[in-house]
Amino acid sequence: MLKDKIKLIAFDADDTLWANEKNYRRAEQRFGKMMERFCSPEEANTKLLAVEKRNLPLLGYGSKPFIISLVECGIEISNGTLTNNEILQLIEIGKDTIGQKLELYPDTEHVLSSLSSKYPLSLFTKGDLLEQESKIERSGLGRYFNSIEIMSEKDKGTYSKLIKEHDVEPHEMVMIGNSFKSDILPILELGGWAVYIPSDIIWAHEITEEREHPRLIKAGNLSDLLSIF
Secondary structure, three states: OHHHHOOEEEEOOEOOOEOOHHHHHHHHHHHHHHOOOOOOHHHHHHHHHHHHHHHHHHHOOOHHHHHHHHHHHHHHHOOOOOOHHHHHHHHHHHHOOOOOOOOEOOOHHHHHHHHHOOOOEEEEEEOOHHHHHHHHHHHOOHHHOOEEEEEOOOOHHHHHHHHHHOOOOHHHEEEEEOOHHHHHHHHHHHOOEEEEOOOOOOOHHHOOOOOOOOOEEEOOOHHHHHHHO
């Protein structure tokens, strides 16, 4: 049984333990409305996604890179005609994604409390260090984790590092998350296990082809973990 093989359970944070992407989706809607005199909201957000992807290698993930992308894209769409006040509005739209009250998913704390009494838990998330630390502190969930790792990217290299630091074999670790691209594929490719909990909203950059795998379990919500482990 899986529960007898596992020595480390790692959790994603954003949109696995608490809602996050909906804050960005709300910001995108406001951005699209602001750009209506230049193009349709749909076109504006398509351009915004392209700018975000272009900035990822340099700026990484999180609200601060998102703010820069909003301003940059707004200037591009308007051909440099935005007023100072409109640029300030774009900055405020981006800042509204930061510091929102965290909405934990149902039974999050109960599930973590139960699993932490049986297994070492690691929180393995990516993004801006200060922003992620703030979310973790505000969530009140930090006490359930033996380690907290905040990475600039989640790929085979960073998963290998996590496995080595915890002195486990790949097949002794399971990753739990909502992004097939970042949370599921890398650990499966290394020989580990994964529990995929799809979220209602996912950033377009994280969308990738999903496929079946013998070490992959699909769950409907966090509560399902109690029957898996």
